[in-house]
Structure formats: C-alpha cells, structure tokens
Amino acid sequence: MPCTLTSLPVELSTIIVDQVDSRDISSLRLTCSRLHSTTLYRFRQSFTHRTTNLSSKSLRALTAVCEHEDLGPAVRSLTVVAAYYDTTFLQKVLDTKRPYKKYNEEHGPVIRETHKLCTRKELNTVATQHNTLIRRQADQAKVATSKSDLIQLTAIMQKASNLRTITLEAGLYQYPEVRVAASQSRGAWADVWKQALRVYSVTMTALAQSKLRIEELHIYGGEWGCSVPAYDMHRLMPDLLAKGLKEVLVQSRVLSLNYATRLLEAERPFGVKGFQGYPRRIEESNTKLVSLAPDKRNYLGPAYFLSLCPNLQELDIGYYALRIPEWCSSRDFSAYWGGYENAFDQITRSVRLPKLLKCKIRGQSIRQHALLQLLKDSP
Numbered sequence: 412m413p414c415t416l417t418s419l420p421v422e423l424s425t426i427i428v429d430q431v432d433s434r435d436i437s438s439l440r441l442t443c444s445r446l447h448s449t450t451l452y453r454f455r456q457s458f459t460h461r462t463t464n465l466s467s468k469s470l471r472a473l474t475a476v477c478e479h480e481d482l483g484p485a486v487r488s489l490t491v492v493a494a495y496y497d498t499t500f501l502q503k504v505l506d507t508k509r510p511y512k513k514y515n516e517e518h519g520p521v522i523r524e525t526h527k528l529c530t531r532k533e534l535n536t537v538a539t540q541h542n543t544l545i546r547r548q549a550d551q552a553k554v555a556t557s558k559s560d561l562i563q564l565t566a567i568m569q570k571a572s573n574l575r576t577i578t579l580e581a582g583l584y585q586y587p588e589v590r591v592a593a594s595q596s597r598g599a600w601a602d603v604w605k606q607a608l609r610v611y612s613v614t615m616t617a618l619a620q621s622k623l624r625i626e627e628l629h630i631y632g633g634e635w636g637c638s639v640p641a642y643d644m645h646r647l648m649p650d651l652l653a654k655g656l657k658e659v660l661v662q663s664r665v666l667s668l669n670y671a672t673r674l675l676e677a678e679r680p681f682g683v684k685g686f687q688g689y690p691r692r693i694e695e696s697n698t699k700l701v702s703l704a705p706d707k708r709n710y711l712g713p714a715y716f717l718s719l720c721p722n723l724q725e726l727d728i729g730y731y732a733l734r735i736p737e738w739c740s741s742r743d744f745s746a747y748w749g750g751y752e753n754a755f756d757q758i759t760r761s762v763r764l765p766k767l768l769k770c771k772i773r774g775q776s777i778r779q780h781a782l783l784q785l786l787k788d789s790p
Contacts, residue, residue, distance in 0.1 A: 460488040465560040465610065466550055474563060477570040488576040491564075492590070493610035493637070495603045496548045500585040501541040508534065543587045561613050568621035576627040579614060581607040581637040607637050612647055619654035624662045632667020638731040641670050641754055644712025660719040667727035669774075670713045672754055710754035717762045724768045730754070730775035759784040 458476055463469040477483045504510075508528045529537070554560045568574060582590040583603055611630065618625070631637045648656075713728065755772075759781045767789045 458482045458485045460490070461486055462490040462492060463564075464492040464494040465554060465564070465613065466494075466547065467554055467559070468550075470554075470560060470563040470567070473567055474570075477567050483570055484573050486571045487573050488578070489568075489571070489574055490578040490580055491610055491614050493579065493581040493603070493607040494547075494551075494584055494590070495582075495606045496544045496551065496584045497602070498541055498544045498548070501537055501544065504529070504537050505534065505541060540587055544584065547584075547587075555609065561617055564613060564617040565620045568617055568623045571623075574623060575625055576629075577614065577618065577625055578629040579607070579611060579631050581610075581631060604637060607631065608639060608643055611639050611643075615647070615651055615656065616654065618659055619651050619656040622655055622658065624659055626663060627665040628660070628663055629665075629667045631669040632727050632729065638669035638671045638729070639712075641672050641710050641712035644670065644716055646712075648712070648715050657719050662722060663720045664722060665725040666717070666720055666723055667729075668713065668716070669729045669731045670754065671731055672710055710757055713754055714757040714761050717758055717764070721764065722766055723764050724766050726764065726767060726769070727771040727773070728758075729771075729773035756781050759788070763788050765789075 461473055461476060463473050473489075477486060510527060510529050510533060581603055582592060584590055630639060717723075717726075717728075755775060755777055765788070770785070770789070
C-alpha cells in the first residue's frame with residue numbers, strides 16, 4: 412500500500428532523512444512544510460559545530476549559516492583552524508616526477524623510494540593540487556592584508572547568539588584535503604606557529620569586539636605541536652582589554668591553553684653575535700629563536716590571561732616550547748630555554764580561581780611552593 416513520507420511515524424521518517432544527502436534533504440524540506448517542521452530539530456543539530464580556516468570561502472559559508480533565522484541560533488561551537496599551506500612537497504613531486512605514498516593525517520605525504528616515474532595523468536593531478544594550494548595561499552594573503560577575516564569573524568560571532576565554545580587548532584596542508592597535525596609539521600613548524608599566532612590575534616580581537624560571552628575556550632590546548640608565545644599574549648592584552656575582552660571571558664568555565672616562553676621572530680635574519688656556530692641551515696631558515704626569560708613580558712602573559720577568567724571550573728594549561736629542528740642538538744639551544752617556571756610561579760602568585768574543580772598541568776616542571784599555592788587557592 413503506497414504512503415507518503417509525511418504519513419510515516421516521526422521516528423521512521425527521521426531515520427530515512429538521516430540517510431539522505433544534505434542537498435536532497437534541503438530540497439525536500441523546502442517542498443514539504445510538514446517534513447520541515449518534523450525534522451527541524453534534527454536538521455539544526457548538524458549545525459551545532461562549525462569550522463572555519465578564515466579563508467574567504469569558509470567565512471562566507473559560515474556567515475550564511477549564522478544569518479539564517481533557524482540555523483544561526485543552533486551554532487554553539489566554533490573551531491578556527493590556523494592553516495599553513497606548504498607547496499614544497501608537491502613541487503618536489505613535479506620536479507622529480509616521482510610518485511608519493513598514500514597521504515596520512517599524522518605524517519603527511521611521503522616520496523616513494525622507487526625509480527618508477529609518475530604517469531602523465533598523475534602529474535596532471537599533482538599539478539592541479541599544487542595550483543589549489545597556491546590559490547589558497549593567495550586567498551589567505553589577501554584576507555590577511557584587507558583584514559576582512561577580522562571583520563567577518565566579528566560579525567559571525569555577533570550573529571551566533573548561542574555560540575558558547577571557541578577552539579583554536581593548527582595544522583599544515585601539503586595536500587588540499589589532508590591536514591597534518593602541527594606536531595608533525597617538520598620543517599614548516601616555524602610557518603605554522605606564525606600563522607597560529609595570527610589566528611589567535613584575529614580570533615581574540617573578534618571575540619572582544621563581538622561582546623559575546625563564552626563558556627569554553629581552547630587555545631591550542633591539548634594539541635602538542637603548537638602554542639601561543641607568552642610574550643605575544645602580554646603584548647596583545649592592552650588592545651584586547653580596551654575592546655572588551657574582560658567582559659567576554661568573565662563567565663568562562665573551561666579553559667585549555669598551550670603557551671611558550673620563547674619568542675618566534677620570523678622574517679628576520681640572524682644577528683652576528685651568538686649564532687656563528689650554528690648550522691648553516693638555521694641561517695637559511697631565516698628564523699630566530701629568542702629567549703626573554705629575564706624580561707617579565709615573556710612570562711606574564713598566561714597569568715594576565717587567567718586573571719580574566721575568575722569563574723573557571725576546569726583548567727588545562729600546558730607548556731610547549733618552539734620546536735628545535737631534529738638535525739640540531741637541543742644542547743646548542745640550552746641558553747635559550749627558560750622562563751616556564753617563572754610563568755607558572757606568576758600564575759600561582761597573582762591568579763585566584765576559587766571555583767576551580769579540575770586542573771591539568773602538562774609539559775612543565777613545577778616548583779613545590781607553586782604547587783602548594785595552587786592547591787591552597789583552590790577548593
């Protein structure tokens with residue numbers, strides 16, 4: 412006996428709808444008012460979490476969702492990805508004409524140790540992928556120069572009235588659709604960190620300007636391979652406070668934060684003093700590692716930030732220093748370590764979290780008096 416979709420029980424129609432492509436279900440819901448009403452809740456659930464890499468395309472899509480009268484209020488969680496697009500690998504494939512192994516999210520693509528050459532079809536595919544990454548690089552540069560990402564992200568946060576969770580992640584793209592974790596970024600780690608810092612600045616500025624009060628904030632927390640330099644946290648704080656960051660964070664209940672006490676200065680050649688003995692490849696990387704341990708600005712940032720979150724119930728704070736290249740001994744950089752103990756001491760001295768119920772401390776050694784002070788100030 413024939414029957415219409417709307418005559419079926421709600422539970423059964425929901426199961427059927429769940430198996431339909433998103434484009435088809437959108438068409439069905441537009442042509443059937445009853446189906447629209449019975450599946451609205453389940454349809455909205457798929458928009459609870461949104462992700463953007465601050466590209467013009469992803470920001471336009473996110474804006475369209477947040478402006479929708481039904482879908483906008485459904486957005487409760489937003490992940491902002493600090494994406495760095497690295498074309499060197501695909502360029503190497505084009506130059507050597509050697510095939511590559513299957514892409515892996517953890518380790519990325521790997522050149523095969525084989526004498527077999529790529530076919531013309533494979534080279535055309537790689538060339539297309541290479542051009543895609545180049546276009547994304549150009550779009551990223553254009554968005555950063557015009558600051559349109561800040562403008563659009565601020566508008567998105569203002570329209571998403573129920574947004575309660577912000578997460579910052581970082582990763583490397585050596586292939587258009589595969590993101591390599593920041594901890595596996597290898598030679599491109601400095602560029603990933605530079606992009607991560609910029610995304611932190613844009614996101615926190617947009618958050619302050621939107622006046623949106625959030626409950627959970629994850630700043631590269633729990634993600635080994637990336638963090639925010641404490642120096643930059645301190646440097647950006649006056650401007651963020653002037654734009655209203657304190658009011659935004661006052662109701663935060665959960666915070667996860669990875670910080671570093673070494674400053675990353677990109678696009679600056681090495682000075683003559685102190686770096687003459689290091690491998691030439693460090694000089695060629697055009698990147699400088701600087702320790703500002705004697706300078707309070709290099710370890711006050713995390714404490715300054717935590718002081719804005721007096722109602723925290725869960726805290727996950729980790730120390731993750733700038734990565735040292737595998738081909739360079741960590742002993743060569745022993746003079747540039749330090750500051751993390753001062754950073755945690757400053758947190759325990761100046762921050763009071765009376766509602767803290769759960770705390771996770773990772774990647775750092777803690778002095779006894781600092782730990783005792785933290786336990787004393789917690790319930």
